[in-house]
Amino acid sequence: MGFAMSILINKNTRLLIQGITGNEGLYHAREMLTYGTNLVAGVTPGKGGDWVLDGKVPVFDTVRTAVEVTGANTSVVFVPARFAPDAIMEAASAGVSLIVCITEGIPVKDMVIVRKCVTQKGVRLIGPNSPGIITPGEAKAGIIPGSITKHGTVGVVSRSGTLTYEVLFALLQANRGVSTCVGIGGDAIIGSSFISILEMFEADPHTEQIILIGEIGGMEEERAAEYITRNFSKPVIGIIAGITAPTDKRMGHAGAIIEGGSGQAKEKIDTLEAAGVRIAQQPEEVPDLLV
């Protein structure tokens, strides 16, 4: 394959996994390797010098050494919530250009600092609480099952995990493939917004249309709608979960003011439709709306 057509990760990605010796880390490391991802290193403080996955992947004590020895440029974080903020900042300081954080449950206060850190260092963070990224046929950085999607021209960006899998699966059933699928994460504070991913899809000549998967809470979808109206040239399909979710499951009044909206599904759907986004009521409808 020549020049890779995708966003964020491809065949040339040199991946490292932080927390590779933990249960989850090791399980998914194997999945990523089996998928064909160029997994070059693992990091677990105190386990430097070990080899995992049948001696295929070296483990280092620090991200800095892993980067120096293997040339890793992307890190996936499987470290537990209490230690994940430190792990992300370590990766950001060690020279990788992309960090994907799978960990969920990181306190907001820690994420405020982490986001400031990665922004200052100019490192892209995806997540936390993200299923990761998959560029079908080339690489996966995270936990999205490789078997439910194939290479194609549809870009997918989502705030959800398993709902994303439903949509990928529905696309596969309809024989439609994906350029790259990015889970931006379901937490209040995340490294990359819908907009930053849409910008990359806009610039990627191989991606012809986009599916945006949103849910209640926050203003990510509304901001994406504004961006789509002004700057996005490709067709977009949207699917929003939470129409029936209880309305008090959101932040208090001051939270709603600062967001400038209610965070409810109806409002998000209306705003996206006004931006020309076609809304699917359920995952199985998505393929029918594709161009």
Next chain:
Amino acid sequence: MKLHEYQCKKIFAAYKIPVPRGQVVASAGEAKRVAEELVGRVVVKAQVQVSGRGKAGGIRLAKTPSETEELTRMILGMEIKGLPVRKVLIDEAVSISRELYIALVLDRTLGLPVLIGSPDGGVDIESVAHAFPERIVRIPLDPLYGLCDYQVRELALGIDLPKEYWKSFTSIAKGLWAVYDQSDAVLAEINPLVITLDHRLIALDCKMTIDDNALYRHPDLNEMRDPDVESPMEMEAREYGLSFVSMPGKVGCMVNGAGLSMMTMDMIHAYGGEPANFLDIGGGASADKAASALKILLSDSHVQVILINIFGGITRCDEVSRGILRVYNPTSMNTPIVARMVGTKADEGLKLLRNTGIITAEKLSEAAEKSVQIAYGVRNEYID
């Protein structure tokens, strides 16, 4: 996790934020005694975590200790928006000259805490923001520097606070920042912050929301959790590490992942039914966890049918099936189950459920439709 007004006031007072003298009580007799100690008029305030307490009659002014006793007895017998009033706060009444608004809140988009103020306190601040956006002042904070004095002055000017109050206002704002920062709050709010007729600033009502993910480092705050806010089923679910919210419909749901859980609920609605709950068993659930989840659903008498939707990723469908079969007993059980599984070990999972009386479906749409038909029977056919 939200805290009660009386809990917030106790915490705020420890940060030198002036609050009215007062005490929380659980009986009319205690209320009378507190009113006698406070001398003069008091306010009896229901301690329930809902907005609109006042309109519902949960906040009353009492002129005498015996009136306090009487009003407390009445309010303690109330239910406000479905929540029983178990405690009331007896606060000294304050003569108000002006009502202001001040809060610290997390701005998700900026990824920063923001100091918010308004000259229009005492009312629903959301409607102020909607009708008069220029009357809300927002100052984003850098978490590394915290709240600086100049930012407080900016806010004081923005809300037209007379200069004689700047000093005490600075102390209140900085106390609020300290409590927000040190408690891992995502919201710390004073509404209203009042200027009294005798020229003092007092925090008349306070709210706080603590980041659930940070509760592990605040065992003292975690103990303040109000059991009434959760139903017994919700509490049980939390103990099993399940995310569960009761709802009024008839179709029980058990799904892996929050987004997919909500989508499954939405589809039940789209097919003419209503979900009985939100239940996310999370990623990589064990048979034990699946069994606990199903047990909770079966214990709910409103549930007419249970829809299980598993998209296996980290979660293994066969593991979930083993959990289901541990609880499901086709001979004694009359709540029908519709199961739909895709992804990791789905074939194995569905095979285990075959010939057990559990209805299986291939597509989510089919599973949602079947569940609604079972729960609502005739009504659904009528709608179709």
